[in-house]
Structure formats: structure tokens, C-alpha cells
Amino acid sequence: MTTTIGAAAADVLPEDVVLRVSDLSVVVGDQPLVQHVSFEIGRQERVGLIGASGSGKTLTCMAVAGLLPDGLRATGEVRLADTGVNLLTASERRLAGIRGLRTGMVFQEPMTALNPTMTVGKQVSEVMLRHRTRPSKAAARQATLDLLAAVDLPEPDRLARSYPHQLSGGQRQRVVLSIALANNPDLLICDEPTTALDVTVQATVLRLIAERSAAVESALLFITHDLAVVAAVCDRLLVMYEGRIVEQGEVIDVLTDPQHEHTRQLLADAELGTVDGPGSA
Amino acid sequence: MAWQLVRRLLIFLISAVVASMLIFLVLSGLGNPARTQLGTGATDEAVAELSKEMGLDRPLVVQYWDWATGLLHGDFGVSYVQHIPIGPQISDRLLVTTWLVLGAMIIALLIAVPLGMASALRHGKVSGYLLSGASQIGVAVPAFLAAFILVAIFSVSLGWLPANGYTVPAADPGLFLKQMILPWLSLGLVQGAVLTRYVRSSVLDEMGQDYLRTARSKGLTPGSALVRHGLRNAAIPVLTVIGVQLVTILVGAVVVERIFVIPGIGSYLADSVDRQDLLAVQGIVVTLVVIALFISFLVDLAYTLIDPRLRRR
Amino acid sequence: MTAVQPVPPPTEPAAPAVLGPAPTGSRHRVSPLLYIGGAIVGLIVLVALVSFFWTPFDPLYTDVVNRHAPPGTAGHLLGTDMRGRDIASLLMEGARTTLYVGIVSVGIAALIGTPIGIIAGMTRPGASEFIMRATDILLAFPALLMALLFAAKWGGSVTTAMIAIGIATVPAFIRVIRSGTLQVMSADYVLAARVAGRRGTAIAAHHVLPNVLGLVIVQASVGYAIAILAEAALSYLGLGAGPTTPSWGRMLYEGQSGWPTYPLVSLWPALAIILAVLGFNLLGDGLRDRFDPRLAGRS
Numbered sequence: 001m002t003t004t005i006g007a008a009a010a011d012v013l014p015e016d017v018v019l020r021v022s023d024l025s026v027v028v029g030d031q032p033l034v035q036h037v038s039f040e041i042g043r044q045e046r047v048g049l050i051g052a053s054g055s056g057k058t059l060t061c062m063a064v065a066g067l068l069p070d071g072l073r074a075t076g077e078v079r080l081a082d083t084g085v086n087l088l089t090a091s092e093r094r095l096a097g098i099r100g101l102r103t104g105m106v107f108q109e110p111m112t113a114l115n116p117t118m119t120v121g122k123q124v125s126e127v128m129l130r131h132r133t134r135p136s137k138a139a140a141r142q143a144t145l146d147l148l149a150a151v152d153l154p155e156p157d158r159l160a161r162s163y164p165h166q167l168s169g170g171q172r173q174r175v176v177l178s179i180a181l182a183n184n185p186d187l188l189i190c191d192e193p194t195t196a197l198d199v200t201v202q203a204t205v206l207r208l209i210a211e212r213s214a215a216v217e218s219a220l221l222f223i224t225h226d227l228a229v230v231a232a233v234c235d236r237l238l239v240m241y242e243g244r245i246v247e248q249g250e251v252i253d254v255l256t257d258p259q260h261e262h263t264r265q266l267l268a269d270a271e272l273g274t275v276d277g278p279g280s281a
Numbered sequence: 282m283a284w285q286l287v288r289r290l291l292i293f294l295i296s297a298v299v300a301s302m303l304i305f306l307v308l309s310g311l312g313n314p315a316r317t318q319l320g321t322g323a324t325d326e327a328v329a330e331l332s333k334e335m336g337l338d339r340p341l342v343v344q345y346w347d348w349a350t351g352l353l354h355g356d357f358g359v360s361y362v363q364h365i366p367i368g369p370q371i372s373d374r375l376l377v378t379t380w381l382v383l384g385a386m387i388i389a390l391l392i393a394v395p396l397g398m399a400s401a402l403r404h405g406k407v408s409g410y411l412l413s414g415a416s417q418i419g420v421a422v423p424a425f426l427a428a429f430i431l432v433a434i435f436s437v438s439l440g441w442l443p444a445n446g447y448t449v450p451a452a453d454p455g456l457f458l459k460q461m462i463l464p465w466l467s468l469g470l471v472q473g474a475v476l477t478r479y480v481r482s483s484v485l486d487e488m489g490q491d492y493l494r495t496a497r498s499k500g501l502t503p504g505s506a507l508v509r510h511g512l513r514n515a516a517i518p519v520l521t522v523i524g525v526q527l528v529t530i531l532v533g534a535v536v537v538e539r540i541f542v543i544p545g546i547g548s549y550l551a552d553s554v555d556r557q558d559l560l561a562v563q564g565i566v567v568t569l570v571v572i573a574l575f576i577s578f579l580v581d582l583a584y585t586l587i588d589p590r591l592r593r594r
Numbered sequence: 595m596t597a598v599q600p601v602p603p604p605t606e607p608a609a610p611a612v613l614g615p616a617p618t619g620s621r622h623r624v625s626p627l628l629y630i631g632g633a634i635v636g637l638i639v640l641v642a643l644v645s646f647f648w649t650p651f652d653p654l655y656t657d658v659v660n661r662h663a664p665p666g667t668a669g670h671l672l673g674t675d676m677r678g679r680d681i682a683s684l685l686m687e688g689a690r691t692t693l694y695v696g697i698v699s700v701g702i703a704a705l706i707g708t709p710i711g712i713i714a715g716m717t718r719p720g721a722s723e724f725i726m727r728a729t730d731i732l733l734a735f736p737a738l739l740m741a742l743l744f745a746a747k748w749g750g751s752v753t754t755a756m757i758a759i760g761i762a763t764v765p766a767f768i769r770v771i772r773s774g775t776l777q778v779m780s781a782d783y784v785l786a787a788r789v790a791g792r793r794g795t796a797i798a799a800h801h802v803l804p805n806v807l808g809l810v811i812v813q814a815s816v817g818y819a820i821a822i823l824a825e826a827a828l829s830y831l832g833l834g835a836g837p838t839t840p841s842w843g844r845m846l847y848e849g850q851s852g853w854p855t856y857p858l859v860s861l862w863p864a865l866a867i868i869l870a871v872l873g874f875n876l877l878g879d880g881l882r883d884r885f886d887p888r889l890a891g892r893s
Contacts, residue, residue: 104498
């Protein structure tokens, strides 16, 4: 396991801060993958984490989720509101108690995200029963139907009794979203949630992510490589490059007046041009 | 889903018929069974007489038809070598072998499931490699070798268990169990090693699956995620293997029955081959093959029950 | 693609990173199984080859004075059997039979099974289904059962054993090769070839066969182990190798009457069998690790 560094951060986060990442570094062997990353997310704030592949954004996201794979060494601190532990050093039991309750996750690939041999409804109810956020199985079942309806899935009752292979990619991703938000988490983490979806479905799922997370008053950490997506959903933006954060600020500022070379490069590649600002590449 | 069932049933039935034809062809169709029976020193008249008696002068198709329809009535014919009906022998001995095989399979599963899972979970660690290595060696040991060794240790050296013999369970359950322990272990330990490797590989495959990551993101520990989600999916490929293994055990029983002098269908087969009792061999092999096909049919059925993706509306 | 730019120094305060012991995290190591298995198989091949030129004693020579001799007596490295024959020499010659049985059985299975498997993978669904159903029927005859069937008809011998085991191993090959063929057929470059009008036989020869060869080798290794076990069981039942053919299984057969008073006669061939099966299994596993990722198109 890892060791905590000097007590620079307090155990308890201020009221308005949901997540504080301090000096997070992740190495494999002697190769650094994430270097000295620090940032905060405030309550109900929507933060985008953007960078090219290999920039370390997924690993950062995994570290925040408590799902770092074996074989990687992580140092630094990751603190979540009201949990009182450093997620990097906490035991698996502690982490398991936090995941799904205080954090919710949506991953990139919806086609394989659900257990093929379990009904959709059971998989949604499971997260509530696991953390006992509903008084009974029946209550969880009802909540499942409500959740499925909230993400605009048709015939929630029939859908709950279906198996994942009977749903489309977009529908599955919506199920994953409802699982992630079922227990009203403080933070919703999304890692490229729409990248694997059809263009026609992307907009719907994005809208639902923004709406539903706001509805349960959850903050949002949104990882993507797509500037257009991040511009639509997030308030603040972090740009990562080769394991470091090279720029951060309000979305509008970063996109209209990029400071770092890499950010400018990303903008140029996205062919977004700039919005309402001094013209540049 | 009913159509699936019917379809599979049809396949089973057709396969059984084709298999019986093949067996008949090999044993009664090729060459002259009468000559084989009497041996190379037989005179032509003796062969001709026996051929007439065995009905070998009739067209092959008629012979097959006679035999096959007889089977359906439970009439396997009368052995030309032992001069007793074959059918009752098969059914009696089949029961004995069933005891042997069931016990062995249970032992095999009791070993394989926990060890296979443990081995998969400890993948990459020292204990994982040790378990994997142990199962590799276990696989390489033929059942009869295991039998030899077990007898040497437990019967001859320690004298705890009898080296051979068989008693009907109804007559003396205690003795029955004592006599069956070593045979069960001989077959079961080896099968357990084989199954362990399959369980391990299947669980390893599941461990890399995305839906397990989703399960963990819900707050499940790796262990409980595996048990609640992974096992059912991992069971699917293991099921096929069990089906195949049942057949292998059945055949491995041939040797074990010889060693422990158990009057099962395996030793009946070996003895019949020794005696060149072709009709008996025919009946035994067709029985075993149909059983194998039936098990295969059952496994297919179980598949559809477990994996919803295989069901159609 | 973004150009590589020099990264500016981080504005966050630098903190000393404390390093802990690195956990073992190697993911895809080249399998040592391959080497171990290969070494064992190589050893057996070597012993078999050497036996053509030299064995410590003539395996048929009966040292009547030294029957059931313990290892080391009168130059008998591993002792002698109930007739005074040198066990070490018997083992060496037995290695020949072991390899011979494997080669012929697996050879039959591969030569028959591979083309059928390729056809099954390339032809239209109806025919493919038919082939697989037929294969399933054959699968219901395990190697030992097939061998017993043949032995009943044609008497027990190494030859009938090999042919029977070979035929019984065909379905395993068909299944594996067909599966591999399907994978190859779905690859982009094959689709391109088909669109370009290349004929089936050409595609089979140029694209499918080379890619599927790895699978054949893996399956051959596994099949070898099965063949060895089946022949051993057969000989033990007295239905395999005859008295003049040196065979490890035969040694077990002859040794059973002396068990367990004279354990060595059975123990040495038993160990040899276990070693051989282990070797081929490990080899097969190691080869599978090496060939698999390429076939699955992963790396």
C-alpha cells in the first residue's frame, strides 16, 4: 500500500468542497503516469478533465473512485467530503463503503458494463440494497422504477425485467447512470461516457447526465477528450498533459483564451475555433 | 423457448441413431463377426453355421433394424460367449458404475470449485502459482496410478481401507462406503485437478470483465463482486466441461473398476473386449455413447437456463 | 496529434513523494511453461533417439539371477523387473512407443481434423452446422472407448490403439480449427480479399492456414498428452502393446501382479508417464500463451 505524505491537508474538508486532490502521483515501476496533480471540486460544481489519451486523466479518475488497479503506486491525498479518509490509503472495506454511496461512476463502454445474466432491475436495486439506502426490497424496487423513468427509459417495469442484451447502448448507459445516481452521491464521475455511443444518442445521454446530477445535487467530474462535449456540460475545466495539469479555469475562459500550448493544440485539433474572443488559430 | 427444446431433443435422437449405426457397422458390419468369434483356426463350415445362427446371412440393414428395435425394448440380445442375456447385465452394472461416477464427480467438484477460484484470485502471486502447479501435476496422473498409490498407502501400509471388493449399498451401507472411498478418491482427485484448471481459467476470464468493474463501483469488494456476479457467468463454460468430464470419468472408471474389482459397466466392457464378445461390446458401447449424448443434451439445456442471451423470445 | 511540447514546471507546491516497496505487477511475461514443457519433451525425444543406438542392456535380456533387483545392482541403474530385464533400458525403448503413439494419433487427428475444421469455418451456415453436429456425435466417443471398440473387433495392439485414439481426437481439432477459422474470416484483410474476388481455396491456403497453424500446434500438444494417457490405460488393461513391444503402459500391466511388494517395476514407468503428460501439457499451455494474443488480434 501507499504512505501518506506530510499533513498538509486537513482531515475534514470545508463545507463547500466535495473533493480535494492533493499532489496525486501515480507510477508504475519507475515510470510516472500522473505527476503532482492537485485540484478541488466544490459542491454541485461541474468540472471537466480533458486531455489526449495517455495524459493520465483516466488514472486520476480511477484514483478518485478508489479503483486503481494493482501494480500501480499512488502517493498524495484524495479526500472526499464527509468520509474522513485518504482514498489512496484507505482499506478496501472502507472504499467499498464509499463507492456507490458517496460517489457514482459511469464508464465508457456501455455494452459490457452490465452483467449479462442478471436483470436490469436487479442490477439497479443492488446498489441501493448494498448501502441500505431504502428500507426494504420493495422500496428499492419502486425506487428502481422511478430512477429508470427519470432517465427517460420507456416502460420502466418491463425494462427492469429485461436483460442487458435486450437494450441498446444508449439505453444501457442510461441504466448505468441511474445506478450511479441511485444513492444521491456527492460526486458523479464520468469517464468518456458518450464516446462509445452513436452520435444521435450522445446528446440525449449528455443532457441526462447534466440534468440528473443537478437534480440529486451531485457534483460532476467529467473526463473526456472531446472539447465540444466539455463545453456543453461543465463549468470549470482542467487540462491534463503527460500526467500533469497544465491549465485550469472556467470553461469559457480556457476555451476563449487558452494559456498553455497544449490547450491551444487541443482547440486547434477540435476545429472549434474560439468563441467570442480574440481570434486565434 | 419450447422450440429450442424440441430442436435439441431432435438433434439428440438423430445423433443417438447415427451413433448406433456407426457402432453396429464397426462391430457387426465389417468383416465377419462369426469368424472373429471363433478365431482364426475355425473351419469354414463352423463359421457358416455360426453365421446362420447369428443371422449374419441377412442383409445388413435388417440385422441393424433387428438389433436397434430390440434395444428400444431393452433387449440387447444374448451373448454368444457367455450365453446369458446382455441387457440385464448392463443395467445392473450401470447402477454400480453410477455410484462410482457420482461419488467421484462430487469429490471433483468439492476440490475444483474452491481451489479454482482461489487460484484465480491469487493469480500472479506465489500461492497462485503453487496451486496452478499442483493442479498441473494432478492432471498428469492417470486415475489408475492414483488408485495404485492410494491402495499402497491406505490398504497395504495402513490397513485402513479394503483394497477391493464391492457390496450393494442396501445390504451393508457401511461396508459399501468403506470400499468405495478409495475408488472415489482415485477418480475424483484426478478429475478435481482437471476441473480446477477449467474453473480457474473461467474465473480469470470473468475477472477481467467490465461488469465486474461496475459492480465494484457500486461498492462491492472484489470478492463479493466475483461471487455475486462473476460466478454465474463463470459457471457457463465450466458446465460444458463437467458434461465432458462425466463421460471421461465414465471411461476412466473402466480401469478403476478393474483395479478395485468393482462389478461395474467399465469392467464388463473390458472383460467383453477380452472375450471378444462382440454383441456385448456393441450393447455396452451404444449405451455409453447414448448416455454421453444425453448428458450433452442436458448441458445444452442448462446453458439456456443460465445464460439469458441464449434464450429466444 | 499534438506536438510534443516542453511541459512548464507545475505551479502546485512540490511535496516530497514517499516511495514504498514496489508490488509485483508484471502482466504479460513470456511463459516459463513453454521452456519447462519443451525441456521435458526434448528430454524424452532425446532418450528415445538414443535408445536406437544404445541402451545400458538389451531390454529383452533376462538377468535371471537378478530378478526384482533394487537400483544399482549389477549395473542396473533403476533395478530389474520380475524377469530380470533392466528397467532403465525398458524405459528408454518405451519412450519410443510413447512418442510413436502420440505422433501417429495426433497426426491422424490433425490431418483429418484441420481441413474439416477450415471447411466448417468457411462454408455457409447450413453445411457448417451439419459438420458440427456430426462432430458432436464423434465427440461422444472418448479416446479410450474408441480404442476398446477397435480392440474388440481387431484385437488389441499399438496400431489399433493409435488409429482409434487418432479418430477420437479428430473432433477436438475440428472444433478448435473451426473457431480459429471463423476469427480469421472476420478479419478485415480477409473481407477485402473476398470482395476482391479471391477464391475460397486461395484464401484458405494463404490466410487461414498460416494463422490457424498455431492452434494446430497447441491442440497437437494437448492431444499428445491425451494419447499417452489413453495408450497407458489400454496397455494396462492388456489391450495395448503386446509382450514384445516395449511400452510404459505395458510395464504397468506386467507390474500389477507384483504390486505393492515390488513397487519399482510399476513406479518407474508411472513416473515416466506422469512426466511425459506433464511435459506435453505444459508445452501446450506455454504455446497457447504465445500464440493466443496474436490470433485474438490483441497485440
